[in-house]
Amino acid sequence: MPRLIIMRPLIVANWKMNPLTLAEAKKLFNSVKKEIKNVKNMEVVICPPFSYISNLNPSTGGQTPNLKLGAQNAFWDPSDNGPPTGQGAYTGEISPTMLKNLGVDYVIIGHSERRRYLKETNEMISKKIKTALKAKLKPILCLGETEKEMKRGKTKEVLENQLKEILSPIPNSKLLISNLILAYEPVWAIGTGNFCRSENTKKVLLFLRKFFKKTPILYGGSVNSQNAVSYIREAGFSGLLLGGVSLDIQEFFKIIKNLNRV
Numbered sequence: 001m002p003r004l005i006i007m008r009p010l011i012v013a014n015w016k017m018n019p020l021t022l023a024e025a026k027k028l029f030n031s032v033k034k035e036i037k038n039v040k041n042m043e044v045v046i047c048p049p050f051s052y053i054s055n056l057n058p059s060t061g062g063q064t065p066n067l068k069l070g071a072q073n074a075f076w077d078p079s080d081n082g083p084p085t086g087q088g089a090y091t092g093e094i095s096p097t098m099l100k101n102l103g104v105d106y107v108i109i110g111h112s113e114r115r116r117y118l119k120e121t122n123e124m125i126s127k128k129i130k131t132a133l134k135a136k137l138k139p140i141l142c143l144g145e146t147e148k149e150m151k152r153g154k155t156k157e158v159l160e161n162q163l164k165e166i167l168s169p170i171p172n173s174k175l176l177i178s179n180l181i182l183a184y185e186p187v188w189a190i191g192t193g194n195f196c197r198s199e200n201t202k203k204v205l206l207f208l209r210k211f212f213k214k215t216p217i218l219y220g221g222s223v224n225s226q227n228a229v230s231y232i233r234e235a236g237f238s239g240l241l242l243g244g245v246s247l248d249i250q251e252f253f254k255i256i257k258n259l260n261r262v
């Protein structure tokens with residue numbers, strides 16, 4: 001596995017639909033900024049709700065080159081300018097270009113919560129990845145099996161099918177190869193406290209590495225300050241996708257500190 005990927009873990013904080021006010025979002029963001037100022041060997045991506053993005057700037061008050069902004073979703077249609085003529089009129093949606101113009105570099109696509117509550121399909125996810133790449137965003141593609149599928153021993157089959165349906169319609173271009181990030185997030189591990197043990201995630205990672213030699217692959221699902229390092233050091237993931245723990249500033253900093261020693 002390329003050394004560089006292990007040396008500089010990618011830590012993605014998915015704030016989901018939190019916090020409740022802009023003031024809290026700014027406070028959280030500024031604390032992270034202060035904390036990671038002296039942390040050189042990792043890239044931290046904060047993914048706030050859309051409504052806060054334009055108010056959070058990694059560069060104000062001094063450069064923090066290893067702190068980036070990400071979005072939690074983006075729409076698949078790039079027609080985000082010109083009068084609404086039917087095409088390009090998508091009430092409530094945000095295009096990848098709009099995000100790029102706000103200084104966003106990454107976008108989470110296909111999170112299992114969106115698949116579940118918003119009925120996102122592999123076909124929609126595929127189109128979103130394609131449009132995000134065109135807008136020069138780095139898509140973080142979430143993959144993962146449900147508890148039922150895991151219990152039936154279908155994990156690899158499910159992941160292979162998700163990858164096939166999502167990536168085969170996208171040309172295997174340099175753009176895709178150099179920007180795509182994968183996140184293995186077992187659905188049953190997300191927000192449950194029931195994390196997937198690092199030795200089990202390692203098997204999944206080795207399976208994914210057969211197809212993706214250099215693509216960064218993250219683990220996500222109930223990561224906490226006790227188990228975080230094991231996914232990088234023992235299993236060999238390139239980074240982490242953190243949900244709940246990224247809102248608990250003390251726990252989040254513990255993860256950053258522990259990884260900084262890796």
Ligand code: PGA
Binds near residue numbers: 222
């Ligand atoms: P969790 O969420 O860390 O709260 O389990 C992870 C995610 O939703 O990406």
